[in-house]
Amino acid sequence: MRKLLSVGVAAMLVAPLACAREAGGDPQRPLRVQVSGEPEETKVYRTMVAAFEKDNQDIDIDLIEVPEKDEHLAKLTTAFAGEDPPEVFLVNFREYAQFVVRGAIEPYEGFLEANEVDLANYFPQPLEAFTFDGRLQCMPQNISSLVVYFNEKLFRQAGIPRPRAGWTWDQFADVARALTKGDVDGLGIEPSIIRLAPFIWSNGGDIVDDLEAPTRFTFDDPAAREAIEFIVSLVRDEGVVPTEEEVAAQDLETRFVTGKLGMFLSSRRDTPVLREVLGLEWDVAPLPVAEEPAGLLHSDAYCLSAGGDPDRLDAAARFIAFATGQQGQTITALGGRTVPSLKSVARSGAFLDPTQPPAHPEVFLQGIPFIRRTPVISTWPEIEDVAEEILTRAFYEDDYSVDRAIEELEAATTPLFEEAAGR
Amino acid sequence: MNRTGFLAWPFLAGVAALVAVPALAAATLAFTEFSGVQPPRFTGLDNFSRLVADNALWRSFGNTVIYIAIAVPLRLAAAVGAALLLNRHRAASTAARPLVYLPTVVPDVAYALLWLWLLNPLYGPLAAAFGFSGTLTDPWGARVSLAVMGAFQIGEAFIVALAVRRSIPRHVYEAAAVDGAGPWFTLSRLTLPLMAPVLALLALRDVILSLQVNFVPALLLTDGGPRYATTYVPLYVYRTAFRYFRLGYASTIALTMFVITALVVYVQYRLAKRWRLAA
């Protein structure tokens, strides 16, 4: 007993977690690049890594593929806490906040010159989003806005023309109503901040009081409230959106694929799946507009882990330059899942492939000038989770009013905003 | 300790290295703020005051208690029922025994995938056979589904119950038969009371597992939903630590749950002792 106790006490004294960082260890070790996604998705990264290794015989890359976002984050957290993170990790813009705020990221800005990266070739919106403390932190590989995927066949049958840029909310609602019949629903939309935000912005409202230093949600603002009420009424009063049970039975994507959904809102990520469905006629259209067009940034970027060995950092930066450069982005764009952040690739056949749906891929590009983003604060993922639960109730529970949702959202998230501001 | 004591040293060394030392290190984290990225910062008892006011935690705790209330009796009843039914030397029993154990050796992930299929409201056999739908979208449906799913993986409890049942001397049953005790009377006055101490241990083990370990099914099947109905404490700890980067606070919760578990165990132990049935 006593022996065991003394071992434990010794361990506490050594407190291995707090001790000084050791430099990266064996320089010959392969660089580790951690990405997440389903097998089909990570296959694209594998191809890209292979291409990089072929061009750079001196650099060996271990691609770490993690199936789900939760496990991706768990693995990253453990690795950071254990002070042995992968040199490069791919992270979604909205998840990236917790890393950058806590200083986990080595700003990529310092490596631009050495790798001859000219930022002018990239769309500015994702660059701005991944800029923190005045420095570019991570290198975005893609930029997608929220678009309306629609089933052309169902549109034809209902005699509805394809939506044009600048269509109004009323037209949007009309189309949704017209499409809804039998087991077909007009519109698919999830109860989440990232789906509602473009509508709030489009209506002249905002989601937080200060994008750089937010202290609260501003959903009680009339413009924001009106936008939320508009969507909620489509779900609850109009019944043009699948019920909660229906969505659980079959997610929006599958409902769309099986012809049970006329339209649904999503980023570019659904494109590869839809392409594989034989006989499905579909295309994309821009979001409807109330006062001004607005979109929400969907972007993933390659980040360098802070504190690594300088030589390895250089090699890792080289990989990032390749992955986000012409060749790398072409490979990922061919995968179909990304809208390239590099303008030249976005305008190339790799992205605008006329042989594959959607027939109007330029819709993704046309939305880019109006893209806005969510705040970069450490507690953002948790805020989104909390909001999703409350919005789910507002969407699907009859006795749960929008007012109540807004009130509870504020109560539940304000401490999280405060916590983030305290850092 | 007598001369054989040294044979326990490899095990004790393993426990020290893999549990004791890491647990002590984790316990110290409970008094810090630690995001995993920056070094831990000592914050005294702040995490504990946060814990008291953490509604999401207590909701998870409530979910866990609900899970325990449904799953533990269900699992116990299934294990004991199977053990009592299959304890005799009969060809059918001999054949059925391994079948009862079989779902237990199915790896968690494969098992979760299987149930996702079974419960799929559109493609799943259960939906097709019984018209189930929305089992996993309804909070109670999801809670019950996870409990039922757990009730198939009772192999270890089944084995223990079977062994205990077989350790009851045959003469005692013969005496009861001569005394004119019917099947129900024998079960309720003889078999179950005689198995009670071990059943209590099995229940205790299940409670511990529910409080501490059992989160893979919830993670894979429902991801804690719907409406947090299946966010159990272990899953909440997992989220807090690895999704929200609050490793210090997660340690605080883990430490608190450890203390609660230890209290539950202690109380159960005292109760068992009071019954004078503890082995």
Add this chain to the structure above:
Amino acid sequence: MTEGRAVRSFAIIFMGAVFLTPLIFMILGSLRAPGLPPPDGFEVIPRGLTWDNYNTVFAFVPLGTYLMNSLIVATVAVPVTVVVASWAGFAIATATSAARRWLVGLCLVTLMIPLSALWVPRFVMFRWLGLLDTMWPLIAPALMATTPFYVLLFALAYARIPPTLFEAARLEGLSPLEIWRRVAWPLAVPAAFAVAVLAFAWHWANFIDPLLYISSAEKLTVPVGLRALQTLEPTNHPILLAASVMVTAPPVVAFLAAQRAFFARTVGV
């Protein structure tokens, strides 16, 4: 009397069937052609019966590599678990009552410690030892008998052996290790069977450890590979089930191969 027998027989068959059902559905589901619309009502034999899913799996994940890795881990971890658990169980069974209480208490406390709290400290330790991204973190739990539950299983088995046997062996001049090897172990082989099967299933199902401590794709084990497949859409679920069948088969076969001894000796039926 005979009526009661019939009812009992029926109940036994029913019980066996109930527990077998999920596995049957796993196999049936794996034979369904992917991409088909949902079945129209309950179908026992799936429409579009096909074995192709078992091939398709390999197009998504290198399941063969994963299976081999899992097998390597189990091959090392299971024997180590059995020996460590057996030794510790023997020590418990032959200890003085005070020492026994202490050891059993330690086992229980160990069971109570939340695993998720240990991940980060263990990561630090494995890194310090230079064992990250090797098989060792996956094998390591075997050093503590995988779970103390197995130690207790052995302790129970040894406790059933009359202590006079050990005393007699001691009078013969055997060392404790020889007593274990020549007296205790042969009499508790059934318990070893049980622990081996349980430990195999445990290591085979281990999901979190490889996720956290392995980074190279070629060193991953089957649960992580399966989890990767879960992201497939529902119409591809049959492929998932085919993978599940392949992943489930080894522990099931191991169990069925050992089950006679497993039941015969652990339970005495």
Add this chain to the structure above:
Amino acid sequence: MTVRLSGISKTFTGHHGPNLVLDDVTLEVPEGSMTVVVGPSGSGKTTLLRCVAGLEHPDHGAIEVGGRDVTALPPGERDVAMVFQDYALYPHLSVRDNIAFGLKARKVARDEVDLQVRRAADTVGLEPHLDRLPDRLSGGERQRVALARALVRRPVAFLLDEPLSNLDAELRARTRIEIRSLQRALETTTLYVTHDQVEALTMGDQIALLRDGRLEQVGDAMEVYERPTNAFVARFLGTPPMNLIPSRLLGSGNGTLIGVRPERMQLVEPVDGRVSGEVVAVEPVGADVIVHVRLEAETVLVRADTRDAPRLAETVGVAFADGDVHRFSEDGSRLA
């Protein structure tokens, strides 16, 4: 309330093929009396008892309890009570609940249960221990709990399976008498199984000798002791067992066995004996000694007064009266 067994046969099938355990056993236990079934281990006596209790089902034959054919009835409906060799007490129940178990199983009213339990406990002197658990009782106390449990139900018949075998010698002797007087007082028909011939001889109104599943002889103590129907019975009853001397050693023809009990033999001068031989051993058994006398290849045992004990290697004569001689044929059956 007679217990009657007619033509009972029972075969067990084990790993080594079928084994005939009871072979056409017919036995009647007269009302209110005690019949002791005695035989060596493996003779089938416990199986016989279990057949009566209903714990085994005979392949052939019928069992009657109190004039009722119970052959097909389950144990609980036969109205018999059994005391098991290991007592089979319910380990989780107090003495009180152990005794009450059968009454509660039959849904007897609670007041009545209390009364009967108290009375039964009183009968066997268990009153002070009613709230103890079995594992806190001595062997003798447990035995009495088992007895109380049997008699509280006032059954038609008691079945006792070697109830004394787990007691030490002194207690066994005392309990023997207690059980016997209890049975006499209650006048309950009792079937008692033992391997101990002393128990059989001292307790049984009627003694049934069982060997390899067959009844060898049934009769009262006097009868089976004084007129054994065969050499087996003759040697099984009595300590030390009856001497069986080939007749040619006595010079009285060939092919028969002469049986004489050791206590009916006297040591005399070599010339006065019917036979004579060398003393090879002298076993003291208290007041008496057992003298082993070597006659050619045989050894004859003679019970003698300790004061008359010969010395080892001394040559002695052995005498006995004609009236004490039993004659058996070579296959063991009694001649006349």
